[in-house]
Amino acid sequence: MFTVNSSYPIAAARSSPLVAIEDLRVEFAADAGAVTAVDGLSLTIERGETLAVVGESGSGKSVMALALLRLLPPPNGRITGGRIRFDGVDLAGIGEAEMRRVRGTGIGMIFQEPMTSLNPVLSIGEQIAERLRVHAGLGRRAALARAVELLERVRIPEPARRAAGFPHQLSGGMRQRVMIAIALACAPKLLIADEPTTALDVTIQAQILELLRQLQTELGMAMLFITHDLGVVAELADRVVVMYAGRAVEEAPVGPLFAAPRMPYTQALLRSIPRVDRTASSRDRLAPIRGNMPDARDLPAGCSFHPRCTEARAACIVAVPPYEAVDAAHRVRCCRWRELAHAGTDLGESAADLAGSRGVG
């Protein structure tokens, strides 16, 4: 049933990554000069892979996705360095018409707030069909029939009836399903999901995460999942990039990232979140990260995390630490990672943790 042939014209080498971002730099013009939102970011997304980019506000994670789509808000935001290749094509080198085709058929997107992304006066079926008519060249009747199939695909009950309805008649979870149907209409090779479950209730979030997992298996698309929630990362990601203040600070396959994080920021984030899979009591305490997120206009010298880092030394202030390989798949931006690994500051599942774990879920 998912047979739309993408009209996307670019032949790509199968072996190359689907997305390759090299040394990306994004700046925003501001009154007091340019602010660097993304600084020297490199990452790849393999075909069929789910890459989670995790970070807090100001980390640059959403700006990176907008840069990839060439949707940085004009005139202030612009790419000032680096290269983005999608499916073998340098996105800086193609015109706006071709870029629109990439956005239409190569990449699908879903955002945090589905209500503001949907047109309130168009029926749900028409909104999905519009995409199919523009980008897949389907006629009106065929596009509407396809729209109903897509609604069924995202597990919306009574899809034919829903296709005739309007966004305000749907719950938040159902709206996000509609957004997913629109994003998948032209069988994209990459789905970008920017905090797609943050505005949803936790029981609905679980449904959407389950749906995304199923759809990815069925369709074999790659996914760039942007979130602040390490729980969601653990549920979905194959690989993880942790961003802080515009830079990638750690990347690893999901298992090692949670079992043996190397960057003190990643370790501290994991310690600061409530864990329902461990026993706690009202007298237990979370371990917060001290201080605040740095201001992008006035980043700390050296490692941006050093003012908040319990492991910081004089060396951390001298220069931005290099992004070093822990092993073939694991990289970290911390000039002390080797010593810290020897000192055994791993946040892995210790015996005590396991003793305190319990079978929730």
Next chain:
Amino acid sequence: MSIAGGHAPLLDVRHLRQEFSAGRRFSGTAQTIKAVDDVSLTIGAGEVVGLVGESGSGKTTLGRAILRLIEPSSGKIFFDGSDITRLPARAMRALRKDMQIVFQDPYASLNPRMTVGDILAQALNLHGIAPGAAREPRVVELLQRVGLSAAHLRRYPHEFSGGQRQRIAIARALAVGPRFLVADEPVSALDVSIQAQVLNLLQDLQQELGLAVLFIAHDLGVVEYLSDRVIVLYLGRIMEVAPARDLYANPRHPYTQALLAAIPQANPARRGRPAPLHGDQPSPLAPPSGCVFRTRCPIATAECAAVVPPLERHAPDHYKACIRQ
């Protein structure tokens, strides 16, 4: 902190109902939403009670009704032994010294045109606390208590991060020396690394001051660290009440079990669990008969549609509203 009668709870809410009319004003077919439906609860002096529910559960409405920020439709609210349900505005104003609230959004709850010093001084002024020359030292003391300093006195809210703003909102609530605090999702709008700071601050202040707290949250993760007892709310009704540890280790209501199972866990080894609930929460305009949870409940039977399950005692201090478990 001693309270009248020795064993009487500080706050005692009985059969509270809060209805709103969803007016179809033009067609004349007014409908009623029962946002809070027959809720009874108590909070002891110095006790922290977590109130957990998803959107539409009535948790925020309940918090506001208890503080009389909205007028309850029916039921009774006793504070410190006296009935405050219909207390006149003037007397209620005086009582606000004892009952305070911290809101979710620190970007909306602080006046952008007032300095931080003025925001705190205004709270003191309204209740005639620390007048004259005593005021500024008191304001500085409050700022220090929440981890800020005298250097912040003349700054405006926009100069602060979200976490710092929430500290200011907490300082304002505590300025008047309340005995009871409603904390309505106080960390939901904050970055992950900042949430733990604010939670720990609340925990410290609660213990130092012996505050009773109603801590409102949308999921069970955050509540566990602060609460002595937890109440789980769904579509305006209490599903389960239990001591925190007991509720997490041994949830008895299928909704509580689903809420716990739905929380994404920072543990890739546990991934891929099926979503615990199907479908959406029903419209509060047309709640299901009998048990309001039955339309999504994995173990519901025909019987569940017939009667509203009473909140029954399952173990000491552990109550659940389910006829099936």
